[in-house]
Structure formats: C-alpha cells, structure tokens
Amino acid sequence: MTTGTGLRPATSSLREVTGLPPYLRLLAGTQFAFNTGFYAVLPYLATHLGDGLGMAGWLVGLVLGLRTFSQQGLFVVGGALTDRYGPRPVVLAGCVLRIAGFAWLAFAATTVTVVAAVLLIGFAAALFSPAVESETAREAVHREQADGTARARTLAVFSAAGQAGAFLGPLLGSLLLAAGGDWGFRAACAAGVAVFVAVFAGHAVLMPRRAAVHRERPRGGVRHLARNPRFLVLCLAYSTWLIAYNQLYLALPAEVARATGSQAALGWLFALSSLLVVTAQIPLTRHAAVRLAPRTALTTGLALVAAGFALVPATPAGPGGLLPGAVLVTLLTCGQMLLVPAARGLVPDLVDDRHLGLATGALSSVSGLAVLGGSAASGLLLQAPAPVLWGALAAVPLAGAAAAWLLPSGRAAGEAGRTAG
Structure with missing residues (x-):
C-alpha cells in the first residue's frame, strides 16, 4: 500500500x-x-x-x-x-x-x-x-x-x-x-x-x-500592449516574481554562507527546488486548475513566495544551519509552481491573438529589466539586519500579489483583453 x-x-x-x-x-x-x-x-x-x-x-x-x-x-x-x-x-x-x-x-x-x-x-x-x-x-x-x-x-x-x-x-x-x-x-x-x-x-x-x-503582417503590437492595462498589471506582478526568484542567486547564497560558513551546501538547496518541481508540479497544478481561478493561483503563489522570505529570520537554524534556506526554497518553489502556469495561461486571455508571441516575449523582457533594478537594490540590502533584508524582500512579491488581484478572475478576461488597445 x-x-x-x-x-x-x-x-x-x-x-x-x-x-x-x-x-x-x-x-x-x-x-x-x-x-x-x-x-x-x-x-x-x-x-x-x-x-x-x-x-x-x-x-x-x-x-x-x-x-x-x-x-x-x-x-x-x-x-x-x-x-x-x-x-x-x-x-x-x-x-x-x-x-x-x-x-x-x-x-x-x-x-x-x-x-x-x-x-x-x-x-x-x-x-x-x-x-x-x-x-x-x-x-x-x-x-x-x-x-x-x-x-x-x-x-x-x-x-x-x-x-x-x-x-x-x-x-x-x-x-x-x-x-x-x-x-x-x-x-x-x-x-x-x-x-x-x-x-x-x-x-x-x-x-x-x-x-x-x-497571414497579414501584425501591426501596432507594441501600442496594443502599452495601452492594455490588464497586460501591464500582469507584467508588474510577474516582475515581482522574477525579482524574488533572482534572490536564489543573490540573497540565498549570502544566507547559506552566513549559516554554514561557506556556500558548499547551496547545490543541495537548488537540487531541492528542482526535485520539487519535477515531482509535484503536475499534480499540484492539476488540483489547482480545478479549485483556483488563474488570478487566485497567481495571487496565492506570490503570497507563498512572500511568506518564504518573511520566515527566514523567524526560522530556527536547525540541522546544519540550512533550515531557513530550505524553508525559503520550498515556499518559493511551491509559489512558482502555482503562479508560473497561471501567469502564462492568462496571457492569451489578455491580448489579441495576433500579438501573442510579442506579448509572451514582452512579459519576459519587461520582467528582465525589472530584475536589473531589483537586483541592484536588493544587493545594497545584503548587509542590513536580517529583519530589514528579508522584510524588504518579502514586500516585493506581496506587492505583486496585490497587483495580481486587480486582474480579471478567469476566462472572462478574454474579451476585455482583446478589445484593449
């Protein structure tokens, strides 16, 4: 059994x-x-x-x-x-x-x-x-x-x-x-x-x-996206996720070095993240797709990411000093498994089908630019006291969750997005 x-x-x-x-x-x-x-x-x-x-x-x-x-x-x-x-x-x-x-x-x-x-x-x-x-x-x-x-x-x-x-x-x-x-x-x-x-x-x-x-050449794609407030809100929410995800390469190594004296154990935390996605992504999304509207999945995922950052200074060191990092990786990865399919699934509802490729690329490009600024700002905070650092990092995906709640709740987004711009 x-x-x-x-x-x-x-x-x-x-x-x-x-x-x-x-x-x-x-x-x-x-x-x-x-x-x-x-x-x-x-x-x-x-x-x-x-x-x-x-x-x-x-x-x-x-x-x-x-x-x-x-x-x-x-x-x-x-x-x-x-x-x-x-x-x-x-x-x-x-x-x-x-x-x-x-x-x-x-x-x-x-x-x-x-x-x-x-x-x-x-x-x-x-x-x-x-x-x-x-x-x-x-x-x-x-x-x-x-x-x-x-x-x-x-x-x-x-x-x-x-x-x-x-x-x-x-x-x-x-x-x-x-x-x-x-x-x-x-x-x-x-x-x-x-x-x-x-x-x-x-x-x-x-x-x-x-x-x-x-067949016809798509025109006005950038203007269409720039005048589409719902798509811009999605870009904003998704940007906060990528800023948070980038902390796996910035704040997490600093935390592992602080807790263990080196970054040697970092690979185990990355392996934990990958294994969680490989084993749990499909079952989790199958259940979430039945119970959660895309907006709810996106908002919940960002809230889980925020909780992961907020809990780092509050989690006891545990075995090997890695428990705070493991909690962060686990909650961030669980949030990722909810929010990424939801965000990608919302794009066809929010834009004209003629501009779907452009919108898919723009979602990543806008988020990538946000990561540049967000990484520079979080890098300045690495020497701050733990509650300040992790509280500030938690505030970013939490703001994204608030923005995501402004999106249409489900499939009704389609016509609204296609008439925008």
Whole structure:
C-alpha cells in the first residue's frame, strides 16, 4: 500500500505527459531538451572564465550579465518575429545560433570572442523560447476549448519538462567536466551542440509548416500592449516574481554562507527546488486548475513566495544551519509552481491573438529589466539586519500579489483583453 501511494504522483505525472496531443508532446520535449543542453554548460561558465581563462571577477560578472540581457531582454524580439513569420523558422534559426554559439564558446580564448559567443547563445534563446512558449500557450487554449482540459495543466507539463532538463543538464555537464581543464568544458559545450542539433533535426521534420499564425503582417503590437492595462498589471506582478526568484542567486547564497560558513551546501538547496518541481508540479497544478481561478493561483503563489522570505529570520537554524534556506526554497518553489502556469495561461486571455508571441516575449523582457533594478537594490540590502533584508524582500512579491488581484478572475478576461488597445 505504501509503495503504491508513493508511486502515484510519478505515475500520474507520466500519464499527463503521455496524454498530451502529439504536437504538445513535441513542445514539452523541446523545453526539456533546451534546458538539458543549456544547463550542461551554464553552471560551469563562470568557473571556466575565471579559472580557465583567467578573467577578473568583475569581467566574469559582466559576461554573465550580457548573456542574461541578450536572452531575457531580447525575448520581445523573438516574440515579434514569431508573430510575423510563425514559430517554425524562428525556432530553427534559434537552434542554429545556439549550435554556433556553443561551438564558438568551446574554443573562445579572448574577451572579445567569449563575449561574442555568449551574446550569440543568449540571442538564440531570445528567438526560440518565446516561439515555443507562445505556441504552447496557444495550443493549451485550443486543447481547453476542445476537451475542457484546463490550460494550466498543459502549461504545468511544459514547466515540469523544463525543470527536469534544468536538473539533468548540470549532472551531464559535471560528468563531462571530469575530463578536467579546457577539454572538460569543451566536452560540455559539445554535449550542448549535440542536443541542439537533435532539436533542430526534430523540429525541421515534425514542426508544422505554416507561414504565420496570421497571414497579414501584425501591426501596432507594441501600442496594443502599452495601452492594455490588464497586460501591464500582469507584467508588474510577474516582475515581482522574477525579482524574488533572482534572490536564489543573490540573497540565498549570502544566507547559506552566513549559516554554514561557506556556500558548499547551496547545490543541495537548488537540487531541492528542482526535485520539487519535477515531482509535484503536475499534480499540484492539476488540483489547482480545478479549485483556483488563474488570478487566485497567481495571487496565492506570490503570497507563498512572500511568506518564504518573511520566515527566514523567524526560522530556527536547525540541522546544519540550512533550515531557513530550505524553508525559503520550498515556499518559493511551491509559489512558482502555482503562479508560473497561471501567469502564462492568462496571457492569451489578455491580448489579441495576433500579438501573442510579442506579448509572451514582452512579459519576459519587461520582467528582465525589472530584475536589473531589483537586483541592484536588493544587493545594497545584503548587509542590513536580517529583519530589514528579508522584510524588504518579502514586500516585493506581496506587492505583486496585490497587483495580481486587480486582474480579471478567469476566462472572462478574454474579451476585455482583446478589445484593449
């Protein structure tokens, strides 16, 4: 009996994946492959730049920041191109650029060549990620209309597949890095190249050939979004989530170092987050989709994230001093599992279908810009007393939850969004 109960979430999750229509299975598999190839390289890039190439710490930080900007900041470009040309050519172009970028990075030895390769890798994601995400959202809506399956359940499979890739990728990279030195990093880059070659081949054969979602050229997309108050509120709420999520790389390492004297245990907390998403995302979203309207799921998720920050100074150190960090990671990840599918599922309700790709990209780009300012501000607070630091961080997603409550509660958002702008 115990074994059967323990296997139930995994069996249920597998059923959700195999129950997807073939095209949605392709898109979910794409997200898994993207993250596997990407995270086989990214976690080890800073060490390669600093130890392998001898770059100064500030230069390493600059290179990593440029990668983030070329990816997150330019999502809006990939979204606009998807609306204009359809998802297939944009995804294929992104794969080609990612293949070239990883191959170049493997042998780049100067600052200029490293920066160029990293920018190419980031821009590749700015092309294919909005294309795949907007196509998944569109297909999730079609599935909901066809058989009544809540779009959040479909998007949860997509999120879980991506997180599974983010979990597997670093393991693959660490095995390849065992070769040591430059050859280990080059082996990791070669694995990334191989993954994206396979993704390119699969999509060249399997992705539908259609010129664009709409035959006419979409016009006035930016104006449409800028005059759409509900979409702007969603961007605001989602931005607070990304600012909070970025604290996994800023405030959490500082907390782990304070509690344990080093950051050696940080990897265990990241593994905890990934395992929570892989094992619980689909069952949690399946139940939430029945019981919670998208606005409620978004608001509840942000409130859980806020609670995670607020509880850090109030949680006893516990075993190894990691209990406050574990509480933060657990609540932040649970909030993520509720709010991310809800936010992505709301986008088709809030914007004209002709601008879905642009809106999907804009949601990430606006949030990415907010993270730049939010990270700088939170960095200034790292030396503040714990109640001040964690209270200020908790206030950000709490403000996002208040903003999210201004959104339409459910599917009625559709017509309101389509008439805006």
